[in-house]
Amino acid sequence: MKKLVVAVSMVCVSMGVAAQPTKYEPIKPVAPVKVENPALVELGTKLFFDPRLSRSGFISCNSCHNLATGGVDNLKTSVGDYWAQGPINSPTVLNSFGQVAQFWDGRAKTLEEQAAGPIANPLEMASTHELAVEVISSIPGYRAEFKKVFGDDKVDIKRITDAIAAFEMTLVTPNSRFDQWLKGDSKALTAEEKAGYQLFKSSGCTMCHAGEKLGGDKFMKMGLVKPYKTTNTATGVHALSGKDQDRMTFKVPMLRNVELTYPYFHDGEAQTLEEATRLMGDLQLGKRYTDKEVAQIVAFLKTLTGEQPKIAYPILPPSSNATPIFDPWAKKK
């Protein structure tokens, strides 16, 4: 019986029908998260939403990784301190744990290391780790939470970023329609969505966009078959390695919730899924998709939107009289 099902499935696959998934699908369902240290996650939630980690007191992690909008800001590049124009598109924090590395160029190995970056980046939150620690230390409510979580109330940047990362690890999006289909609900997808998935596989998209996250596990050259033209000056891994062969090599972005994480690519230049699909086919695979094929692939991509994390908007502990005063318009140092 089992053999028969597999055999029938394989026939269907070869016919582009895929009535039901086989055990060989290149994409795996998102696993729901198990929270092991709720107090640490709660502290991390507060810090993630706290604008006092920025120089101005106005920008939080959530400003650019907005959990109301797929963990991104839906802008080409992000607004930073003094309305600075960020150099690159903000990637989503959703399902971000467990990638091969963090940032488009992979310059941080972990979420903890990533979280430390924007706090001190002059074009982003523009604080310093010293000031961030001074601010959080001055807030009695935070000190009490640090004591509860870490055993004593010492505040340092490692504890701050550990807490933020612990929160971010909970930001997974299980139970998308595609995952329901993967798990055996044959009615979870329409015929067009299934056709799009077949095309996604047969075209070779899954060479890069596979696994649980449909990306995030490797680096790849942007413009593999044809060069990618952009006015954005980011060169990807090349900026770290200095090697010419790494020019325009970026981490493959995840496609989970891609319906929500527009605009696309490291430069945010593709506004729509249609545009992104067409360009990826052309530049990475040397394929010219028809309008119908683009529509099918886009229909499939939209089935990857999972259940968004349920966040109780945190109430932040108030500053004390000892907390440094925030002045968004203070002269730049």
Place this chain on the structure above:
Amino acid sequence: MKKLVVAVSMVCVSMGVAAQPTKYEPIKPVAPVKVENPALVELGTKLFFDPRLSRSGFISCNSCHNLATGGVDNLKTSVGDYWAQGPINSPTVLNSFGQVAQFWDGRAKTLEEQAAGPIANPLEMASTHELAVEVISSIPGYRAEFKKVFGDDKVDIKRITDAIAAFEMTLVTPNSRFDQWLKGDSKALTAEEKAGYQLFKSSGCTMCHAGEKLGGDKFMKMGLVKPYKTTNTATGVHALSGKDQDRMTFKVPMLRNVELTYPYFHDGEAQTLEEATRLMGDLQLGKRYTDKEVAQIVAFLKTLTGEQPKIAYPILPPSSNATPIFDPWAKKK
């Protein structure tokens, strides 16, 4: 028996002890809210948190009226479009329904009218009502919600601001320790807090800061006994009426959750409750409080922090290919 209790209470009041409240207290407890139209409130929650109501796609109502921090941004004046410096301190949205008027100068009668202001203010969200309507109309998820709430999917600025106001009406903060004491829990306040309340009443603070909100129900001159010195150019009601007698007349701010809504006054120049208390005594009442008296009043004021609204951080419906593209750095028109 009743008479005896009142008599004893009045003796206590005259002694500055106030073991328990009388029925004559000038402050009334905050009533919990009854949500009558949950679908309208849910729509309003989304719109309140949606940065697409701004020109840049970066600033939402919540940016300056942050529900994580007492419904304010804890800045002297607010950050607006292109990092504009706002002219006046952002008042809290908490308990804001039912005030005599909205804004420091009372220029809007209702929350609906208020909500329409910042969307189109060039120093704040810097959109236009036309653009806001175009954006929200282009989002299928919103159109479906408008249809559910209003019977058809027409989007206009009135419906947008009606929904935001309906959400804001739910933002009340009942059950503060002070309210628990008012309702008969004699142990809810410490001796110092009770002494602070007695002083607050006997000094005359309750002439302005009384009722359920401890303010928000009248306008008063800032600098009643001595003139208030500030570099802020706002002149309050005068700016609307042109009458000299209205110069420096502002709406009396509410003191509910005042522990969270720093910095204080229309210009945000008082950073601490101690500073604000001392200045109010001096400028409005001609009183020089001792350090001990200031500490007592501040201790009382901190008992006014109520239960903060529990907000499920909303998931916003994604833009469509027809949604205007946001460019925070677009040239100013």
